[in-house]
Each structure stands twice: as C-alpha cells, then as structure tokens.
Amino acid sequence: MLNDFSFISHSVAALSFALLGLLVASRYLRRDVDRVLLLACVVSVTWAVALAAQSLWGQPSFFVRYLLELLRDAAWITLLFALLRDSFRSTPIVGRLRRMLGAATITLLVLLLGFGVLEYTFDLDLLNGKTKVVGQMALSLMGLSLVEQIWRNAVSFGRSSMKYICIGVAAMFVFDFFMYADALLFGQVSDSFWNARGLVNAALVPLFAINTINTRKQPVEFQLSRSAVFHAGTFMFAGAYLLFLAVGGYYVRALGGAWGEALQVLFLTVALTFN
Numbered sequence: 001m002l003n004d005f006s007f008i009s010h011s012v013a014a015l016s017f018a019l020l021g022l023l024v025a026s027r028y029l030r031r032d033v034d035r036v037l038l039l040a041c042v043v044s045v046t047w048a049v050a051l052a053a054q055s056l057w058g059q060p061s062f063f064v065r066y067l068l069e070l071l072r073d074a075a076w077i078t079l080l081f082a083l084l085r086d087s088f089r090s091t092p093i094v095g096r097l098r099r100m101l102g103a104a105t106i107t108l109l110v111l112l113l114g115f116g117v118l119e120y121t122f123d124l125d126l127l128n129g130k131t132k133v134v135g136q137m138a139l140s141l142m143g144l145s146l147v148e149q150i151w152r153n154a155v156s157f158g159r160s161s162m163k164y165i166c167i168g169v170a171a172m173f174v175f176d177f178f179m180y181a182d183a184l185l186f187g188q189v190s191d192s193f194w195n196a197r198g199l200v201n202a203a204l205v206p207l208f209a210i211n212t213i214n215t216r217k218q219p220v221e222f223q224l225s226r227s228a229v230f231h232a233g234t235f236m237f238a239g240a241y242l243l244f245l246a247v248g249g250y251y252v253r254a255l256g257g258a259w260g261e262a263l264q265v266l267f268l269t270v271a272l273t274f275n
Contacts, residue, residue, distance in 0.1 A: 009198030014048035016202035063120040140177035168207035
C-alpha cells in the first residue's frame with residue numbers, strides 16, 4: 001500500500017480537500033463563492049477517494065471514475081461562474097462574452113455528462129477514448145478562459161481578494177490540460193502525470209484556504225505593520241519552500257523509477273505555480 005505512489009498521492013489530496021471543506025463549512029459560508037467552494041471540496045474528496053481506491057483494488061469502474069472527473073471539473077467551473085457574477089464589470093461586450101462562454105461551457109459539460117451516463121447505464125460505446133480525452137482538454141481550456149475573463153474584467157481593487165483562488169484553479173486546469181495533451185499524443189495517460197496529480201491538487205489547497213480566510217471581514221482590535229507581517233511571512237515561506245525542494249530533490253534522485261518521475265512532475269508544477 002505505502003509503495004503505491006498513486007494511492008498516497010490521491011489519499012493526500014482527499015485529506016487536504018476534506019480539511020479545506022471543514023474549514024469552509026465551520027466558519028466561511030456567508031458568500032455564494034464559499035458555498036460553491038464547499039461543494040467543490042466535497043466532489044474533489046469523492047474524486048480523490050475513488051482514484052485512491054482504484055489504485056489498490058481496481059474499483060470503481062472506469063465509467064464511475066470518468067463521471068467523477070467530469071463532476072469535479074463541473075464543480076470547479078461552477079466556482080468560477082460564482083466569481084464571475086461577483087466580479088464582472090457590467091458592460092455590453094463583457095456581458096455578451098460572459099453569456100457565450102457560459103453557454104459553451106455548460107453545453108460541453110452537459111454533452112460529456114450525458115454521453116457518460118448513457119454509456120454507463122446502457123453499456124454503450126458512444127465516445128471513443130480519444131474523444132473523451134479531447135473533451136477533457138476542452139473543459140480545461142474553458143476553465144482557463146473563465147479564469148482569464150475573471151481576472152481581466154475584475155475591478156482593480158477586487159483582484160487581491162480573488163488572486164489565490166484564480167491561481168489555484170488555473171494551475172489545476174493547466175496541469176489537467178498538459179496531462180491529457182500528453183495522453184492524446186502518446187495514446188495513454190502518463191504514469192508520472194497520473195501519480196503526481198493528487199499531490200499537485202493537494203499543494204493547491206493552501207491557496208484556496210488563504211483566499212477564504214483573507215476575504216472574511218472581521219473586526220481587528222490591533223494589527224502589526226502590514227509590511228512587517230508580509231516580509232516575515234515571505235521569509236518563513238521561502239525558507240520552508242527551499243527546505244521542501246531540497247528534501248524533495250534528494251528523494252527524486254534516491255527513489256528514481258516511477259516515483260522519481262512523478263516527483264519531478266510534482267516539483268516542477270509546484271515551482272511554476274508558487275514562483
């Protein structure tokens with residue numbers, strides 16, 4: 001069990017999203033964005049548990065895992081739509097673009113989910129593997145387009161409140177896009193991408209937690225200098241991050257094989273996301 005990197009990776013992801021969900025549910029459910037984030041956490045926990053179970057016992061079946069993949073994407077895209085509603089500047093052009101992008105994303109999701117349910121229910125083969133991969137890539141691109149529109153059209157003073165959540169969701173969809181593009185090119189999902197995927201998702205959870213905590217308005221009786229807090233936090237994070245990379249680099253060299261390749265993918269993704 002402990003030698004199965006995919007099991008460990010997705011188990012860590014399930015635990016991370018479960019803790020994030022508990023954080024959101026316990027104190028931060030006043031906004032629609034927070035409620036949708038809780039939904040995304042619940043779906044992500046279910047998705048990660050299913051993939052961890054599949055690593056050990058070969059169950060659930062492919063169609064169940066495929067439907068969970070689509071539901072996971074749908075949950076995070078729903079979160080982006082909640083951000084769109086709160087952050088958009090209302091201009092005619094932006095409104096039309098928002099409606100077109102929303103209609104295209106919802107149509108794609110409904111089609112993929114509909115075909116998936118029909119295949120699972122009636123044991124049909126409506127879409128081949130490459131079509132499913134292309135559909136997943138299209139969903140990733142839709143998610144990235146939504147993030148780009150949120151950031152581009154948000155008022156300047158509101159960007160700081162959504163920065164981390166945009167980075168986290170964008171990194172998630174970028175990783176998925178490259179994983180599926182690699183699968184389309186080589187005819188199968190790379191073990192390195194697949195094994196690292198759970199830990200990559202877990203590494204993004206602190207971004208969602210920081211965003212949730214920062215957007216809560218609460219009275220403050222006293223406060224330190226913001227610059228002092230920022231610099232102290234930056235040094236502490238940088239030190240912990242360098243230590244993490246140093247230890248991780250050692251294990252990448254020591255373990256080698258599939259573990260080493262998966263860890264390389266993980267560290268590269270984390271480095272690109274947080275730098």
